[in-house]
Amino acid sequence: MRVSIAVLGTIVLLSSPVVAEPPHVSYTIEDLKRIARSVHPTLAAVEAGVEEAEGVLRRSRAYPNPGFAVAAGRGRPRDGGDARSESSFELVQPIELPGVRKWRARVAELGLEGAGLERAVAESVVDASVARLAHTVQGESRRVEIARESARVAERLHELLARRVELGESSPLEAVKARAEAFARRRDLLDATSALAAVRSALDVFCGHRLGDRFEVVDVPDPTRPPELPADLVARMRAGNPVLARAEVAVRQAEAMIGSEKKSTLPRIDVFAGHDTELDRTATNVGVALTIPLWNRNRGAIDTATAKRLRAAREKDALDVGLATELSRAATEYRRARAAIELHLEGWTAAAEESLRIATFSFENGEAALLDVLDAQRSSLDVQLAEVNARTALRLARAEIERLIGGSIEMETNHETP
Numbered sequence: 001m002r003v004s005i006a007v008l009g010t011i012v013l014l015s016s017p018v019v020a021e022p023p024h025v026s027y028t029i030e031d032l033k034r035i036a037r038s039v040h041p042t043l044a045a046v047e048a049g050v051e052e053a054e055g056v057l058r059r060s061r062a063y064p065n066p067g068f069a070v071a072a073g074r075g076r077p078r079d080g081g082d083a084r085s086e087s088s089f090e091l092v093q094p095i096e097l098p099g100v101r102k103w104r105a106r107v108a109e110l111g112l113e114g115a116g117l118e119r120a121v122a123e124s125v126v127d128a129s130v131a132r133l134a135h136t137v138q139g140e141s142r143r144v145e146i147a148r149e150s151a152r153v154a155e156r157l158h159e160l161l162a163r164r165v166e167l168g169e170s171s172p173l174e175a176v177k178a179r180a181e182a183f184a185r186r187r188d189l190l191d192a193t194s195a196l197a198a199v200r201s202a203l204d205v206f207c208g209h210r211l212g213d214r215f216e217v218v219d220v221p222d223p224t225r226p227p228e229l230p231a232d233l234v235a236r237m238r239a240g241n242p243v244l245a246r247a248e249v250a251v252r253q254a255e256a257m258i259g260s261e262k263k264s265t266l267p268r269i270d271v272f273a274g275h276d277t278e279l280d281r282t283a284t285n286v287g288v289a290l291t292i293p294l295w296n297r298n299r300g301a302i303d304t305a306t307a308k309r310l311r312a313a314r315e316k317d318a319l320d321v322g323l324a325t326e327l328s329r330a331a332t333e334y335r336r337a338r339a340a341i342e343l344h345l346e347g348w349t350a351a352a353e354e355s356l357r358i359a360t361f362s363f364e365n366g367e368a369a370l371l372d373v374l375d376a377q378r379s380s381l382d383v384q385l386a387e388v389n390a391r392t393a394l395r396l397a398r399a400e401i402e403r404l405i406g407g408s409i410e411m412e413t414n415h416e417t418p
Contacts, residue, residue, distance in 0.1 A: 036126050140196040
């Protein structure tokens, strides 16, 4: 009976369909930026704003429509007689002077230019958000690797002490300490795994749930020594930041609005033609009507446009100060992280690893105490995490700097031979 049950179980297992795990997908940060751009609602809203600005521009270039009036009725002469029909019609064509429509279109053109820059601003914000999340995923992945290795070492140490206690070579207290250390390292691994899962989920949500559960972020490996920052960051920010460019367009649009409001004070011309059929006569007439800006010279609208121009200029100056402050803060963080990485490259990480190796070897050969190993292990763990934190901080600071300057921090070099 037992054999039959075993055979039946084997048959069931073999006949059951094998559920394949979904493939493991790798994304570069540029891949993630493209995905986020395609799904993020902010960019869709900005595109709608661009279409709106295009509609405003088409409307600003349109010529005024003519007006047509028709009237009909019946009338009777004063001296008596039969009633007869009367009618009249009039055609009116408003004519704008060339400068009026030109300045109105100029305002709309700058509005469209500003809407295009709004798209660049939104793209830079989305790209920077993706870069921050992706770099954080990379950092948390490295922390999980370190925590997993640390937990493995702690477990191996605990097993070694357990065997020594059984052989009477170590005290039970040391085995208890090693067991507690193993539990602590396992807790570190759980915390690191949870943090990684949280930031992976955030990245997936930001990309419209297009990444799934089984993905990894890959990127070009960091250079051994991170490059120094160029000296002209502020100048590059003022030349390439889309927020400042949008503010500059707002200033120019406000200036164009002043010109448009001034042109609106010019006389309005209406050309008309009409035909009247009355009881005792018919008449055809052609004429021109002028609206003279005698009482209202549009001073209120001109003053408003002038104030808006001043406000736009001051807001641009405030943006410049704010962005320069953010750039200084990000550059300081980049230099701090770069200096920390230099310490690791000079031998800090290697020294901590060598210390752990020697302490572990000495302990396994009965030449060192458990506390020496635990101290070396914690020191090595702290140093490895410090290097991960420094490299992650460097990547985050670089992403922020590139958002602020509107491009890569890498300097273009001339490779031509003189």
